[in-house]
Amino acid sequence: MQLDFKARELTVKLVYYGPALSGKTTNLQAIHRLLSPEGRGRLMTLETRDDRTLFFDLLPLSFATDSGLTVRIKLFTVPGQVIHNSTRKLVLQGADGVAFIADSQVQEVRANQASFKDLRRNLKENGLDPSKLPLVIQYNKRDLPNIRSEEDIMRMASKGKEPTYLATATHGTGVAETFLGLVELTWDHLEREHHLKERFGLDHTEVTKDLQSRFEAAGEGGGA
Amino acid sequence: MSDPNTADLHHGEIANLEDLIDRESLREVCRSFFDLFGLSIRVFSARGALLANVHEERSVCRYVNSLPDGKRACASTVGEAQVVVPTEGTVVHPCFTGAVYHVVPIVYDDRQLGRIVLGPFVPSELEDVPEPLLKVDPAVEHERAAAALRDMPRVREETAERIADHLRGVLDLILFSGHRAHLTSAMHLATVRENYRELAEKNARLQEAYDKLKELDRLKSNFLATVSHELRTPLTSIIGYSEMLQAGIAGDMSEEQNSFVETIRTKGELLLSLITSLLDLNKLERGQLSVEHEQVDPRAVLAEVKETYLPEAEKKKLVFEVECDDQVPFIQADPVRLRQILINLAGNAIKFTPDGGTVKLVAISTEMTLNEDDEDDDGFGAALMMAPEPAVEFQVHDTGMGIAEAEITKIFDAFYQVDGSSTREFGGAGLGLAIARNLVDAHHGAMRVESELEKGTTFFVTIPETPPEPE
Ligand SMILES: Nc1nc2c(ncn2[C@@H]2O[C@H](COP(=O)(O)OP(=O)(O)O)[C@@H](O)[C@H]2O)c(=O)[nH]1
Ligand SMILES: [Mg+2]
Numbered sequence: 001m002q003l004d005f006k007a008r009e010l011t012v013k014l015v016y017y018g019p020a021l022s023g024k025t026t027n028l029q030a031i032h033r034l035l036s037p038e039g040r041g042r043l044m045t046l047e048t049r050d051d052r053t054l055f056f057d058l059l060p061l062s063f064a065t066d067s068g069l070t071v072r073i074k075l076f077t078v079p080g081q082v083i084h085n086s087t088r089k090l091v092l093q094g095a096d097g098v099a100f101i102a103d104s105q106v107q108e109v110r111a112n113q114a115s116f117k118d119l120r121r122n123l124k125e126n127g128l129d130p131s132k133l134p135l136v137i138q139y140n141k142r143d144l145p146n147i148r149s150e151e152d153i154m155r156m157a158s159k160g161k162e163p164t165y166l167a168t169a170t171h172g173t174g175v176a177e178t179f180l181g182l183v184e185l186t187w188d189h190l191e192r193e194h195h196l197k198e199r200f201g202l203d204h205t206e207v208t209k210d211l212q213s214r215f216e217a218a219g220e221g222g223g224a
Numbered sequence: 225m226s227d228p229n230t231a232d233l234h235h236g237e238i239a240n241l242e243d244l245i246d247r248e249s250l251r252e253v254c255r256s257f258f259d260l261f262g263l264s265i266r267v268f269s270a271r272g273a274l275l276a277n278v279h280e281e282r283s284v285c286r287y288v289n290s291l292p293d294g295k296r297a298c299a300s301t302v303g304e305a306q307v308v309v310p311t312e313g314t315v316v317h318p319c320f321t322g323a324v325y326h327v328v329p330i331v332y333d334d335r336q337l338g339r340i341v342l343g344p345f346v347p348s349e350l351e352d353v354p355e356p357l358l359k360v361d362p363a364v365e366h367e368r369a370a371a372a373l374r375d376m377p378r379v380r381e382e383t384a385e386r387i388a389d390h391l392r393g394v395l396d397l398i399l400f401s402g403h404r405a406h407l408t409s410a411m412h413l414a415t416v417r418e419n420y421r422e423l424a425e426k427n428a429r430l431q432e433a434y435d436k437l438k439e440l441d442r443l444k445s446n447f448l449a450t451v452s453h454e455l456r457t458p459l460t461s462i463i464g465y466s467e468m469l470q471a472g473i474a475g476d477m478s479e480e481q482n483s484f485v486e487t488i489r490t491k492g493e494l495l496l497s498l499i500t501s502l503l504d505l506n507k508l509e510r511g512q513l514s515v516e517h518e519q520v521d522p523r524a525v526l527a528e529v530k531e532t533y534l535p536e537a538e539k540k541k542l543v544f545e546v547e548c549d550d551q552v553p554f555i556q557a558d559p560v561r562l563r564q565i566l567i568n569l570a571g572n573a574i575k576f577t578p579d580g581g582t583v584k585l586v587a588i589s590t591e592m593t594l595n596e597d598d599e600d601d602d603g604f605g606a607a608l609m610m611a612p613e614p615a616v617e618f619q620v621h622d623t624g625m626g627i628a629e630a631e632i633t634k635i636f637d638a639f640y641q642v643d644g645s646s647t648r649e650f651g652g653a654g655l656g657l658a659i660a661r662n663l664v665d666a667h668h669g670a671m672r673v674e675s676e677l678e679k680g681t682t683f684f685v686t687i688p689e690t691p692p693e694p695e
Contacts, residue, residue: 002235011235041333042400044236046408055411058236062334072334074235086418087411094234102608109611113595114693116608130604137607153607160606 001096001190010202011072012190013094014182016057018101019108019115020080023140026169027101028059028075031179034172036217039063055079056091063210067202073183080115089122097134097186098123099178104139104147104166134185137164138178143171176215184208236407241269241330241337244402247276253394254278261387262377266341267330267395268306275338282344283375284321284357287368293361310339314388319344320356323376328388332399340395342388346376455499463492515558515666517691522555522587522616523548529566529585533574540579548587555616556690561663568656569620569683576624576681586619592686594668614689615669619682626677635673660685668692 002011016024025045032043041060059075076095078088092098100119102112123130139153150166157164163181167174187204196202238244254265254276264279281289288294297320305317305325317325323344330338353369379387466489468474470482477485526546537544566585573583591612627635635657664671667687675681 011237013235039334044400044404044407046404046411055408055415058407060236060333070334072235076236084415086415086422090411090414090418100605100608109613110693112608113611116605120604135605137605139607148611152611156610157607159610160603162605162607164607 001194002094003194007070008068009070009072010196010200011074012096012186013074013076014097014099014186015092015095016075016077016099016101017088017092017115017119018078018080019103019111022080022101022103022108022112022115023167023169024077024080024101025057027099027138027140027167027175027178028057028077030169030172030175031075032059034176034215034218035061035211036214038214055084055087061211063214065202065206065210067200067206069200069202071202071207085118085122088118089125092119092122092128093126095126095128095133096190097182098136099182100135100137100162101169102137102139104141104153105144106146106148109148132189134182134189135162136178136182136185137162138167138174139164140167140169140174142166142174143168176212180208180212180215183211238333238337238403238406239335240271241275241399242271242273243406244332244337244399245275246398246402249398250276250395251278253391253398257387257391261379263342263345263379263384263387265391266306267338268341269338270336272307282323282372282377284323284369284372285344287372288321288357288360291361291363294364297360305341305343308339308341311336314385320354320360322346322350322354322357322373326384326388328392330392330395330399332396332403337399340388340391342384342391344376345379345384346373348378348380350378451499456496459492459496459499463489463496466492515561515663515691517556518559519554520557520559520562522552522618525559525563525566526585526587526618528563529570532567533570533583536574537583540574540577540581542574542577542580543582543584544574545582545584546586547584551589552587552616553589553614553689555687557667557687561666562687565660565663565685566618566620568660569685572656573620573622573624573681573683577622578624581623581680582621583623584619584621586621588617588619590615590617590686592670592688594688594692615686616689618685618687620685621680621682623680626679626681627673627675628677632673632675 001013003009004011016027018024028043032040039062041062044058046055046057056079057075057077060072061075062070062072064070076091078084078091098119100116102108102116120130123133137157139148141147153164153166163185165174165178165181167178169175184205187207190196191204196204250267254267255278257263257265258278258280264282265276266274266279267276268274285298288298301319305319305327308315308317308325308327310327310329313329315327317327319325321344323346325341325343328340328342329336330340350373353366353373357369357373358364358366466485469477469485470489526548530544530546533544570583570585577583592615593610593612595609661671664685664687668691669685669687671686672684673681674684
């Protein structure tokens, strides 16, 4: 989190992490499409010819709050391929929250797990405590055959503490839920750490509600 | 993170128009606007730097500037127009000539990075020569002023706004590309630097580990050589001399003497094999065991184990069965080590099952979770990490004396055997189990035991169909 007192601006960084081709960029594209346009920046994608994210994607969002603070949210994705580890680590620097986008297909178990371990390692190397970082998990590509069942996922999720969502990012379902879930978790955390309410009168539920209404305003929000 | 490059990357922010824009391209864009609409354009950064300046001296300006007081007034108006900061949208800055400037903010990613100054031009509503122009200098002539004004570009207010919007849109695209290029190169540099740092660090660590390993390896070889020499040499003599005695080289022996010597010889051989196992175990526990991975058919492994023990099972009149249905898949494992696991477990089962009992080896297809005891992160990411994967479970059933509940956790410890008495009764230290457990671990498998006193024991060994990739 970065606070600019002079400009009365709060900048928060959220990172979409996960294995290559799990749908991180597609999530950002869907958020961009589903959000009403005011305060929504251009989606910047730095990709190579083969359509894979080379460095990262960046979607800036910003909105005014009743407290007078302008809240700026920077949504990043990381490149999933193994060789881009340094980039992932750099993008992860200063992250306030992470959405882990997993591929639901049964044969992707290992790739999901390897990427998750990689996330844990990179967080530690950036001096972030994985157990304290706001983290949500999304099982994407629910429309495909041969996926892990919802029952299985929820049973596994009940053993951990991360909120877990199901999504089909290409249809835009579950995307808003995942994003709002992450924003809510992140804001709870920021409130506990920085007492934004007491110091700036910024109510941490306001941000989530505001974003939610902007998904609804755009008409297609909601999702699964 | 004091590095300015990485600081930028942190939030992907851009602070200065100067960093984003290629001045030459900006000038070209402004020039083409000028050619199209005939309006002078100046672009300033938020810090006040003039980044592009495409203009032409206008007739009215030329006329005013030809008069001393007019020149002074003109300079001050232009100076004012250039420092207007349009915080709340476009500002219309008037000139005493009746012409106006439009000062348009350049906003990118919510930040005001600079401004565009359009003009001067004459609003199309203007009809007469305005008073201030006539009074700016005593020498102003009405006719000449009116003629000069007629030569000025005339633009309607809305048209001026549309032109400004259009220019702003084009600038926004240029800024976006500039931003993108800026982030890309910053990220590229940072990545290269980080890669280099990581590699250098890793190299240093590898070198250190390599040096240490070389030293360890030397010590270990010495140790093993010493142990095998010191222990095996006298043992070989014991066994050798026993054999010579039995062969009658030192004269005939009575039946009883012969049987004593036979005991000395067989126990000596047992001791020799124990020393060998100990050395194996030593290797295993130091994690020096390397496991090969190839396609292994569980049916074949079970068959081999059965063949190994068939004579012993027949001697004890055991029911000795193997069961493995067609569903059971091949697994990626080390065939030699896998066989050893089952040989050790089956060996114990046969040893501890009384004559006429049953020993049964089974393989079934199942699932297992590979990351269960991964670090101590306490359910961190369970929704991902607990995903089950295909595996094969081997079961070794016996109808032996069983293991008391309290003893179950201890049985995998090296040297431990259920109770002191059984050691004497059945012979052999409990090394087999400890070795089996280490081999199962080396396969990323799992091992557990179920037992009921007086009824029998079952060992379960689960091996993943494919081993996890090394990290
Ligand atoms: N069937 C299906 N395909 C998806 C879904 N989400 C993403 N994809 C596809 O998966 C591929 C990789 O997606 P992308 O967002 O680029 O992955 P990234 O590497 O994580 O950024 C693309 O071809 C997407 O169209 C989904 O929900 N269902
Ligand atoms: Mg991508």
